[in-house]
Amino acid sequence: MKTDTPTAETGQHGTAVRRGRPRSEAAEQAIFTAVEDLMADGNTLSELTIEGIATAAGVGKATIYRRWPNKEALLVDVVGRLExxxxxxxxxxxxxxxxxxxxxxxxxxxxxxxxxxxxxxxxxxxxxxxxxxxxxxxxxxxxxxxxxxxxxxxxxxxxxxxxxxxxxxxxxxxxxxxxxxxxxxxxxxxxxxxxxxxxxxxxxxxxxx
Structure with missing residues (x-):
């Protein structure tokens, strides 16, 4: 018998639990703050790396790449946010x-x-x-x-x-x-x-x- 492919899992009380991780404002704030801190410590824009930013922010590189395609896009958002x-x-x-x-x-x-x-x-x-x-x-x-x-x-x-x-x-x-x-x-x-x-x-x- 044909069954529909589930798009959500059911919790113990029958509640639908969505798969995937929601966009985290806390993670974004940590990333922005990490870039600002790294620059305030004297790092130049060319010296900044996605790996270094992720480490300073306490997140994985994938968390950054889910939001920005590259370092340049992230840095524009950081500088734009300061305005x-x-x-x-x-x-x-x-x-x-x-x-x-x-x-x-x-x-x-x-x-x-x-x-x-x-x-x-x-x-x-x-x-x-x-x-x-x-x-x-x-x-x-x-x-x-x-x-x-x-x-x-x-x-x-x-x-x-x-x-x-x-x-x-x-x-x-x-x-x-x-x-x-x-x-x-x-x-x-x-x-x-x-x-x-x-x-x-x-x-x-x-x-x-």
Whole structure:
């Protein structure tokens, strides 16, 4: 007699027990933390290996490969995770949203561990073209698009002249705070009024004549 192939086993109380291991958030957190710790200890991106990461995380290599096809994909997720989500619109108009965006970068720069790991990773990515390209596509590009959207919003609101290069304006607004976050020390970022002063200085120069 033909029987159906079982897809689950039955426990002692007749309850279906699913086969396979569920995706473990704890394992993922351990893997992310292991990569951050290894980098904080001075390991370069090229020195990191799946085997070394698995050992540091206390998981098997198969656990990593079930989630990421290779080391590069894992590292992009690790670095992307260090980047906090961009702020939601404030509802106060383009100027307030630009200040919030710049302040998001300022506060990120004050997170010492995150800042150190990001600086180390970004400084080494140029030697790893595939990783660098993936980081630009998955992390940098979406955030840049948010900034450019805010610039276009400011133009539409009449805060910025409409005869200027949108991408150049994005660099003018975000560049200074990125420079301080990556190359300066904490004292250059601690002023909570810095973001407002930076945005207002740029807006004053690009306001409609």
């Amino acid at each position: 906090e989500p961009v702020p939601e619109p404030t509802g106060g108009g383009a100027r307030e949203d630009l200040i919030a965006m710049v302040d998001y970068i300022r506060r990120r720069g004050l997170a010492k561990r995150t800042r150190w790991v990001l600086k180390a990773a970004l400084g080494q990515m140029h030697g790893l073209p595939e990783l660098h390209a993936a980081y630009l596509e998955r992390v940098v590009k979406p955030r840049r698009e948010v900034g450019l959207h805010l610039v276009r919003q400011a133009i539409a609101e009449g805060v910025i002249r409409d005869d200027l290069d949108v991408e150049l304006l994005g660099d003018l607004l975000m560049g200074p705070i990125l420079y301080r976050s990556i190359l300066s020390d904490d004292t250059d970022l601690e002023d909570p009024d810095l973001s407002r002063r930076l945005v207002d200085t740029v807006l004053d120069g690009v306001a409609p004549r």
